[in-house]
Structure formats: structure tokens, C-alpha cells
Amino acid sequence: MDEYLTTEEVAAWLKVAPSTVCRWRLAGRGPRVTWLSESLPRYRREHVAQWLEAVAA
Structure with missing residues (x-):
């Protein structure tokens, strides 16, 4: 099971x-986000780790 x-x-x-x-998310520059509802990002x-590897390269 995925960890959120x-x-x-x-x-x-x-x-x-x-x-x-939050600023990264709004700018579309942060880790991929999943919205569970309008107010629950x-x-x-796994996505955060992948994003971190990509920006650190």
C-alpha cells in the first residue's frame, strides 16, 4: 500500500x-500531489523521493 x-x-x-x-505546489514545481478532497493535498x-532525485541531479 502506498504511503501518503x-x-x-x-x-x-x-x-x-x-x-x-505550498508555493512549489501552486507553481507546479514541487512533488506530484494527490488531492483527497478540495482541501486535502x-x-x-515514492513521488517525493523521485522528485527529490530529479531536482538534485
Whole structure:
């Protein structure tokens, strides 16, 4: 089963503020997001790791 992370969990993992993750999401530059509802963005751990590898390259 996939593990879904909150914005706060992703921010803690990447050591940035949650607002930074939100800005990335709004700009279309952050990890792929899955919306569980209009106000519940979630990130698959696998997608965050893939995104991190891509931007770190």
C-alpha cells in the first residue's frame, strides 16, 4: 500500500517550511500531489523521493 504524506510531513522530510511546499505546489514545481478532497493535498512518499532525485541531479 502506498504511503501518503501531508504537506507538513513533506516539509519536515525536506527541512523546509510547509509554506515552501505550498508555493512549489501552486507553481507546479514541487512533488506530484494527490488531492483527497478540495482541501486535502497528499504526497506519495515514492513521488517525493523521485522528485527529490530529479531536482538534485
